[in-house]
Amino acid sequence: AQKITQTQPGMFVQEKEAVTLDCTYDTSDPSYGLFWYKQPSSGEMIFLIYQGSYDQQNATEGRYSLNFQKARKSANLVISASQLGDSAMYFCAMSPQGGFQKLVFGTGTRLLVSP
Amino acid sequence: NAGVTQTPKFRVLKTGQSMTLLCAQDMNHEYMYWYRQDPGMGLRLIHYSVGEGTTAKGEVPDGYNVSRLKKQNFLLGLESAAPSQTSVYFCASSKNLGTEAFFGQGTRLTVV
Numbered sequence: 646a647q648k649i650t651q652t653q654p655g656m657f658v659q660e661k662e663a664v665t666l667d668c669t670y671d672t673s674d675p676s677y678g679l680f681w682y683k684q685p686s687s688g689e690m691i692f693l694i695y696q697g698s699y700d701q702q703n704a705t706e707g708r709y710s711l712n713f714q715k716a717r718k719s720a721n722l723v724i725s726a727s728q729l730g731d732s733a734m735y736f737c738a739m740s741p742q743g744g745f746q747k748l749v750f751g752t753g754t755r756l757l758v759s760p
Numbered sequence: 761n762a763g764v765t766q767t768p769k770f771r772v773l774k775t776g777q778s779m780t781l782l783c784a785q786d787m788n789h790e791y792m793y794w795y796r797q798d799p800g801m802g803l804r805l806i807h808y809s810v811g812e813g814t815t816a817k818g819e820v821p822d823g824y825n826v827s828r829l830k831k832q833n834f835l836l837g838l839e840s841a842a843p844s845q846t847s848v849y850f851c852a853s854s855k856n857l858g859t860e861a862f863f864g865q866g867t868r869l870t871v872v
Contacts, residue, residue, distance in 0.1 A: 649802075680860060680861075682863075688848070688865065688866045689863065689865050689866065690803075690850060690852075690863035690866075692860040692861070692862070695860055736802060736803065738803075747793075747805055747808060747818065748793070748795075748803075748805070748852075748861055749805070749819075750795075750802040750803040750804070751802055752800060752801060752802040753802055
């Protein structure tokens, strides 16, 4: 069974600073994908970034990067140069590759960006 | 660019009533999912489908039924609503294995 753990219920960061949101996972699947989603107060789920378990390089998408440490089973999201619009809930998720894609989500981290 | 559309956006039901939530996607995706989101518990998979005519149980399927008669539509049914089914329901779809899922805007359901 797959499990995602997000240990930070809430995080605070000042505008223009960088912030790291933690995510650890547990799986017995040989290959898998890791995702981060953003959920603003309006409620929609917005895809941010994806990392495949066999990808050699850490994924980056604009101000988002995924610090993937396979041996530690961690997939932390790094947001550089935080903006007020980054205030939202952030969910880490994973799915197996080569099998049915059933996304398993963590409980989320609420990020508040202050001026 | 409709993407994934859920109908309705809000609904209040009385205990014991039935209803169907509709999810429609226009991206020709094979995979579709229904999740529920409760405070402090993240998103949990209710049912999913890997193609037209197929459905399978997820993590929390009890009290729900689904159908995928057309590739673009995935219906979630509550036969006899219970207060424990008060939640926000999200539909999602994805094209391939290992790619991101696109979500609908959510349906806020309250059962009184």
